Amino acid sequence: MSDDQELRVSKIRSGTVIDHVNGGASMHVLSILGIKGGDGDTVSIVMNVPSDRLGKKDIVKVEDRELSQAEVDVLSLIAPAATINIIRDFEVIEKRRVARPEEVVGVLSCPNPQCITTEDEPVETRFEVLEDGVRCCYCDTIVREDVAELID
Amino acid sequence: MRHDHIINAKQLSRADIEEVLDRAAEIADDPAAFRQRHPGALLGLLFFEPSTRTKMSFSASIKRLGGDIVDMGPVEYSSVKKGESLADTIRVVEGYADALVLRHPMEGSAKMASEFVDVPLINGGDGAGQHPTQTLLDLYTIRENAGLDDLSIGIMGDLKYGRTVHSMAHALTNFDANQHFISPESLRLPRNVRYDLHEEGATIREHTELSTVLDSLDVLYVTRIQEERFPEESEYRKVAGEYRIDAATLEDARDDLTVLHPLPRVDEIDHDVDATSHAEYFQQAHNGVPVRMALLDLVLGGDSA
Numbered sequence: 001m002s003d004d005q006e007l008r009v010s011k012i013r014s015g016t017v018i019d020h021v022n023g024g025a026s027m028h029v030l031s032i033l034g035i036k037g038g039d040g041d042t043v044s045i046v047m048n049v050p051s052d053r054l055g056k057k058d059i060v061k062v063e064d065r066e067l068s069q070a071e072v073d074v075l076s077l078i079a080p081a082a083t084i085n086i087i088r089d090f091e092v093i094e095k096r097r098v099a100r101p102e103e104v105v106g107v108l109s110c111p112n113p114q115c116i117t118t119e120d121e122p123v124e125t126r127f128e129v130l131e132d133g134v135r136c137c138y139c140d141t142i143v144r145e146d147v148a149e150l151i152d
Numbered sequence: 153m154r155h156d157h158i159i160n161a162k163q164l165s166r167a168d169i170e171e172v173l174d175r176a177a178e179i180a181d182d183p184a185a186f187r188q189r190h191p192g193a194l195l196g197l198l199f200f201e202p203s204t205r206t207k208m209s210f211s212a213s214i215k216r217l218g219g220d221i222v223d224m225g226p227v228e229y230s231s232v233k234k235g236e237s238l239a240d241t242i243r244v245v246e247g248y249a250d251a252l253v254l255r256h257p258m259e260g261s262a263k264m265a266s267e268f269v270d271v272p273l274i275n276g277g278d279g280a281g282q283h284p285t286q287t288l289l290d291l292y293t294i295r296e297n298a299g300l301d302d303l304s305i306g307i308m309g310d311l312k313y314g315r316t317v318h319s320m321a322h323a324l325t326n327f328d329a330n331q332h333f334i335s336p337e338s339l340r341l342p343r344n345v346r347y348d349l350h351e352e353g354a355t356i357r358e359h360t361e362l363s364t365v366l367d368s369l370d371v372l373y374v375t376r377i378q379e380e381r382f383p384e385e386s387e388y389r390k391v392a393g394e395y396r397i398d399a400a401t402l403e404d405a406r407d408d409l410t411v412l413h414p415l416p417r418v419d420e421i422d423h424d425v426d427a428t429s430h431a432e433y434f435q436q437a438h439n440g441v442p443v444r445m446a447l448l449d450l451v452l453g454g455d456s457a
Binding site: 142 | 237238239256257258259260261263264267278279280281343344347
């Protein structure tokens with residue numbers, strides 16, 4: 001992170017810094033993490049700062065929360081280049097890249113209005129992760145563009 | 153057959169398909185030998201939308217194997233009308249029957265329902281999704297008439313929403329078949345089916361006019377262009393005529409062309425085709441009984457004939 005970007009958001013004592021999120025996608029990151037703003041999480045966001053790798057990137061800092069592997073896996077769908085930094089006492093104690101999972105369960109809603117998962121049935125959505133999109137395991141609908149729009 | 157549930161044609165290997173078709177041929181040759189094959193077996197019929205052929209042929213099939221049906225009856229007289237979920241309905245009926253057949257308007261319904269039951273569940277059509285047992289009887293009919301390898305098949309009509317088309321396209325990837333898809337641009341194969349065909353390395357061609365490919369076909373599989381799928385009736389009128397065949401159309405076809413249709417037809421096959429040697433769609437419907445008998449025999453545990 002450059003000095004200029006450091007100035008935009010101060011260091012956090014503990015929690016998670018998600019760096020290299022595609023420019024403008026940080027709000028979708030918050031959706032994946034279930035952060036709606038009303039539940040007391042302290043969150044800092046930097047949007048559309050210059051990035052050598054991405055052109056423009058977002059950075060999301062979530063205080064006092066370390067992401068689960070499942071959350072990190074789902075992040076990969078909308079932020080495949082993201083790096084996850086786990087912070088304790090102002091130090092980065094773990095740094096990892098996101099990895100694409102084979103399936104995501106209960107995170108995305110199926111855009112096909114004729115899919116059984118859109119009915120009031122006791123079933124979680126399940127999507128197979130493809131090279132370039134996701135596929136509903138129930139109705140087979142493939143979504144390649146705007147996967148983030150499907151986040152519940 | 154390794155599968156407890158029959159949900160999707162994609163799950164059927166060539167060996168699975170041939171096992172069902174071979175058993176169906178044995179049954180067709182000597183139906184009496186199978187008459188008491190499964191005495192007392194009960195087949196649960198859960199039809200959430202109208203059906204004539206699928207429902208009646210399953211009913212006839214289990215009865216011809218010595219079993220019987222338990223029928224949910226029309227949706228309007230069932231607990232579904234009270235707001236019961238499909239998951240609950242299916243779990244209740246599981247306790248009444250040895251196997252279940254589900255027809256439901258929502259895509260993925262059979263897949264979901266199968267996750268709630270231990271008895272074999274057979275997809276009798278899930279919305280615009282899949283109809284694997286129709287495909288098995290279609291393949292049986294094709295095998296009888298043209299064989300399943302070195303096959304050139306034209307599939308014409310509503311390819312986007314036609315569940316019989318989707319199942320057929322998947323199943324044909326097991327065989328040496330050239331698949332020609334003929335439809336208006338707006339009713340081309342859906343993205344998920346194309347994806348699977350591409351992954352399987354299937355040989356497919358897409359056309360908007362039957363005339364470009366008719367003379368090369370062994371089989372022409374016709375489905376209805378569904379007027380209700382078009383936003384404007386005028387749009388439907390523009391294309392519908394292009395996808396109707398009559399005896400005159402078939403003068404350009406090979407003499408041994410087999411014409412199939414999952415039925416019901418409306419006007420996409422003129423009645424004057426019925427009298428030609430090409431018409432096999434009524435025999436195709438009749439084949440539903442031996443094929444579904446074979447499938448039920450296998451899922452109910454009839455490993456050896």
